[in-house]
């Protein structure tokens with residue numbers, strides 16, 4: 126059969142990278158064609174060439190048998206090529222019906238929109254996609270999956286001949302995935318060609334007939350999918366030998382680490398000793414509040430000489446210096462990061478690469494180490510005062526003094542990066558003792574990054590005592606008395622459907638979600654309100670929405686990675702460029718971050734590679750507790766295994782991890798214990814042998830009303846707000862309608 130859409134020897138070059146290199150691909154009517162490849166292989170670029178976002182530099186596009194040139198996505202769409210992206214690109218404030226039919230609304234005699242007809246039509250169309258909702262509601266009031274379905278219905282209902290789906294299931298529930306697959310089959314039966322891009326191999330095998338594998342911008346293979354078994358597909362994607370893939374396996378969580386962790390309560394006395402001990406570096410640097418010779422430090426990783434970390438005052442002082450934490454001013458606050466995104470952008474602009482490169486210079490002797498002005502401050506500002514360091518050394522020799530709460534004293538070296546507004550991406554403490562904080566066997570030196578382990582020192586709490594304990598987290602309609610405790614070295618998984626409150630629990634722990642009730646304790650001490658306190662206490666969140674909440678597009682890959690770890694990469698008040706380079710190099714290699722160079726702007730990376738950069742940022746910081754929300758979403762199979770191995774290594778070193786993943790296999794293999802959430806409440810806890818995919822599913826299913834996420838439960842106030850929003854939406858529609866048309870929605 127003649128292809129409906131075809132690329133012939135298409136090339137596309139970006140500065141420094143040949144993203145597509147003579148790619149040929151034919152898409153035939155009624156076939157579902159998988160497009161796969163590692164992050165950065167060129168999939169999105171090819172889609173963008175097909176849909177008129179980019180003009181190819183070489184080669185030819187053919188559509189329905191003729192050469193085709195699409196000047197804009199709108200032109201491609203008008204011709205019958207629809208695209209559904211990961212992010213729903215509809216208008217949230219507009220009604221569901223309007224979003225579905227924008228530009229094609231049924232009109233009455235005088236050209237006026239026939240609202241009743243529009244609503245009826247929308248209701249019928251959406252029913253076919255498993256969405257039963259009041260179509261007059263603003264789109265944003267729907268769950269993510271339902272929004273995605275509206276986007277899909279819209280894309281399909283515009284007389285498409287080709288539908289391109291880019292990671293369409295990334296925010297769908299299992300049930301919605303089934304609906305999507307049903308829709309895909311219907312499209313196929315109707316003779317529509319579907320191009321399906323996904324890193325989830327299981328899905329490909331379920332719905333696709335053909336496959337094209339891209340590697341480094343070239344076609345590595347193309348043909349019927351059934352002829353390529355899974356491991357071979359992976360080896361084709363990664364360009365690795367089949368045997369290597371076979372022995373390496375697909376998930377890299379080592380099951381050996383798993384242990385039964387009995388959580389003990391964390392009385393303040395325990396915590397009191399835990400604080401200073403744990404924080405031998407920065408706690409001491411913070412002044413007389415804490416003892417440098419705390420009893421409970423257990424630095425499990427060896428120094429290059431094979432000795433465990435010294436716990437003495439001198440060591441602590443040295444650590445403090447190396448951390449770049451000078452007295453009480455050695456604080457890199459998250460405050461600047463927590464501002465609006467405009468601030469972020471402004472700060473980022475201020476932090477010109479040349480200034481960052483100049484960070485090797487000696488730092489000022491008196492100013493506050495790093496002002497809390499955002500990324501620029503943290504990058505360009507002096508990191509530590511040399512005088513301050515000396516002071517810190519002296520202080521460190523003193524016996525324990527009056528109490529600064531250890532938790533907070535613990536971590537004043539933290540750098541946090543928060544997203545816009547209240548959505549905080551978390552931050553991290555820069556306070557792990559330095560003797561033990563290397564990066565695996567990658568050979569980093571002892572001062573700042575030891576040669577062993579991943580750099581998280583066992584907390585000074587008794588084994589089994591939680592490092593983080595959330596009690597009764599409550600927020601109306603969102604969380605309902607959630608208790609979570611995470612011990613050092615433990616990976617706690619959160620299971621549940623979308624809207625069950627997993628992300629909200631993580632956000633609540635780092636103070637990014639205002640609560641009606643509940644409390645978070647770190648090492649037994651209540652955490653103060655707000656995100657800064659969590660950041661300082663060494664509790665970091667890798668957010669789910671990394672684009673909106675973390676990546677700073679105007680900075681390079683190197684700067685984005687080093688941002689949070691910066692204070693720990695200094696020695697004697699000087700941030701060592703060489704050390705930054707090494708850390709960046711290690712993470713780029715281990716996570717297979719594909720970039721022309723570390724100095725490439727992060728915004729020029731493929732989506733998956735941007736995610737890896739952000740992940741590298743938080744891993745490089747070596748927090749005490751890392752909350753990972755969908756850490757491998759959008760990340761290719763090769764890097765996924767590496768991410769899992771890293772999480773494992775970090776847990777081995779004493780890091781506490783909260784793992785949220787909709788990939789059940791990842792959850793089961795990675796977590797020691799799983800809390801299952803449902804409607805914002807913990808409805809089950811699985812540990813040991815109970816940790817299986819079946820048990821998680823069963824626990825979720827045991828509880829009725831499974832398809833009513835808490836956000837859907839409306840109160841009178843909520844309904845009023847929604848009514849208002851709907852009214853406002855009507856006012857907004859004219860404006861957003863124009864915007865929609867510009868984007869090609871109409």
Ligand SMILES: Nc1ncnc2c1ncn2[C@@H]1O[C@H](COP(=O)(O)OP(=O)(O)OP(=O)(O)O)[C@@H](O)[C@H]1O
Nearest residue numbers: 139144164165166167168169170729730731732733
């Ligand atoms: N605007 C741009 N400027 C410079 N380089 C770019 C740009 N867009 C993409 N690239 C580069 O082109 C290559 C292909 O990227 P592309 O986004 O097509 O990958 P992908 O296969 O879609 O990856 P992912 O699975 O991560 O989405 C990458 O090396 C990427 O860094």
